[in-house]
Amino acid sequence: MAIILEKRDFLLFIEPAGKCHTPVIDKYTKRLTGAFRSAKVGLSNYSNIAREYDTEAFFDENGGGWKGSHVCICGAMSSNKDYAMLTRDVLSLHIDHQQIVLTNSLCIHYVACHRDDVPTEMLEQIMLLSADDAEPTQTELGLG
Numbered sequence: 124m125a126i127i128l129e130k131r132d133f134l135l136f137i138e139p140a141g142k143c144h145t146p147v148i149d150k151y152t153k154r155l156t157g158a159f160r161s162a163k164v165g166l167s168n169y170s171n172i173a174r175e176y177d178t179e180a181f182f183d184e185n186g187g188g189w190k191g192s193h194v195c196i197c198g199a200m201s202s203n204k205d206y207a208m209l210t211r212d213v214l215s216l217h218i219d220h221q222q223i224v225l226t227n228s229l230c231i232h233y234v235a236c237h238r239d240d241v242p243t244e245m246l247e248q249i250m251l252l253s254a255d256d257a258e259p260t261q262t263e264l265g266l267g
């Protein structure tokens with residue numbers, strides 16, 4: 124099965140231009156925190172959309188990450204892994220009949236601290252994530 128990734132399968136791969144604000148902890152931040160805590164770690168080779176997918180390798184935490192980390196304009200640094208969160212959005216990427224959306228480790232930081240840089244449609248996408256709301260820690264906010 125070849126997987127075609129659509130723009131909507133990616134969430135919060137953004138590069139904020141503004142400064143880091145006092146974290147906004149609202150329904151968006153809490154839903155995203157809950158979803159991120161149960162995200163599957165370790166996707167790094169999905170960009171090779173022509174290959175046949177072995178879903179175990181796809182979610183292998185010990186598999187290779189990307190070669191570098193991303194650094195936010197404020198200095199917060201991402202991990203070199205991507206993360207797959209479950210979503211109710213039926214149009215998102217299907218793997219074993221689950222709908223997932225891919226994100227990065229700075230997603231909570233972006234939504235909480237750089238809200239002005241997060242497009243409205245991404246906030247709507249967050250509310251489709253299948254997760255209970257959770258209060259982010261300072262580390263999850265990228266401030267710890």
Ligand SMILES: [Zn+2]
Nearest residue numbers: 143195197199
């Ligand atoms: Zn930042």
